[in-house]
Amino acid sequence: MRTLKRPGRRQEASGGGETFARSGRTLRRMSHWHDPRQAATWDRVAAESPSRGVQLELLLAVLERFAPTSVLEVGVGSGLVAERVLERLPEARLVGVDDAAPMLDLARTRLDRFGDRVTLVRGDLRRAEAIELGPDAFAAAYSVQTLHHLPDPAKEDVFRWLGRTLPRDALFLLRDKATVVPSLFDAYVTVWERLRVEMPPTAPELAGSLAAKGDDPASLADQLGWLDAAGFDTGVLHAEAHYALVAARRR
Numbered sequence: 001m002r003t004l005k006r007p008g009r010r011q012e013a014s015g016g017g018e019t020f021a022r023s024g025r026t027l028r029r030m031s032h033w034h035d036p037r038q039a040a041t042w043d044r045v046a047a048e049s050p051s052r053g054v055q056l057e058l059l060l061a062v063l064e065r066f067a068p069t070s071v072l073e074v075g076v077g078s079g080l081v082a083e084r085v086l087e088r089l090p091e092a093r094l095v096g097v098d099d100a101a102p103m104l105d106l107a108r109t110r111l112d113r114f115g116d117r118v119t120l121v122r123g124d125l126r127r128a129e130a131i132e133l134g135p136d137a138f139a140a141a142y143s144v145q146t147l148h149h150l151p152d153p154a155k156e157d158v159f160r161w162l163g164r165t166l167p168r169d170a171l172f173l174l175r176d177k178a179t180v181v182p183s184l185f186d187a188y189v190t191v192w193e194r195l196r197v198e199m200p201p202t203a204p205e206l207a208g209s210l211a212a213k214g215d216d217p218a219s220l221a222d223q224l225g226w227l228d229a230a231g232f233d234t235g236v237l238h239a240e241a242h243y244a245l246v247a248a249r250r251r
């Protein structure tokens with residue numbers, strides 16, 4: 001496996017977390033990516049998110065259908081998704097970008113068996129242009145539960161960077177959380193109850209909890225608009241409560 005050095009200055013990434021109640025078990029997800037213990041906790045509990053399993057399986061199936069041989073992951077984390085992508089696309093090479101050394105350490109161990117099919121790059125998505133991706137021309141890229149950690153202008157910048165980085169016809173898949181519309185809070189509660197997801201009981205408390213975690217999701221409409229402006233055709237493949245899987249194709 002190749003590891004490229006991260007260009008530019010190191011900056012702390014914001015954390016993120018949610019509380020899930022699954023099978024009577026409550027898991028507190030507070031992830032401060034630069035803390036090795038929090039990174040290890042995320043790595044253990046990530047699979048417990050109710051809609052993550054469904055949406056990741058769809059993401060993998062779409063990637064399989066397009067069969068790209070060179071893939072970029074934006075926010076590779078501990079390599080949980082990358083491992084499945086590399087298993088499902090045996091011909092593919094993958095470049096994974098992340099800013100947190102403890103997450104990249106976990107990814108390095110997890111993905112070691114794929115040898116030189118994997119390149120891990122340390123880079124801050126808030127300065128995406130400075131990230132050195134190497135020579136690969138990516139036929140596909142994806143990002144899972146990462147961009148909601150960035151402020152909106154940085155999210156837009158990442159989409160613009162992807163628009164410049166990905167060639168015509170390249171596929172981009174985005175699985176992330178979106179804003180919970182406050183006036184529709186009770187409608188979301190109905191879905192969370194069915195999913196057995198434990199969330200703050202009111203819209204202001206949810207807003208406070210997101211702010212405390214450093215989460216900054218954007219509305220789905222904004223994300224689609226920014227992708228369109230960056231040169232992508234977009235479609236929503238799956239949405240469940242505040243999580244969506246978006247497909248985008250470079251025009």
Ligand SMILES: C[S@@+](CC[C@H](N)C(=O)[O-])C[C@H]1O[C@@H](n2cnc3c(N)ncnc32)[C@H](O)[C@@H]1O
Pocket residue numbers: 013014016031033046074075076077078079080081097098099100103123124125126143144145146149150
């Ligand atoms: C919830 S984890 C998701 C990891 C992986 N995509 C997955 O689904 O298993 C979010 C990741 O985003 C990364 N991240 C957050 N802010 C970042 C930034 N500004 N630059 C690069 N990576 C960032 C964190 O380090 C963390 O690894």
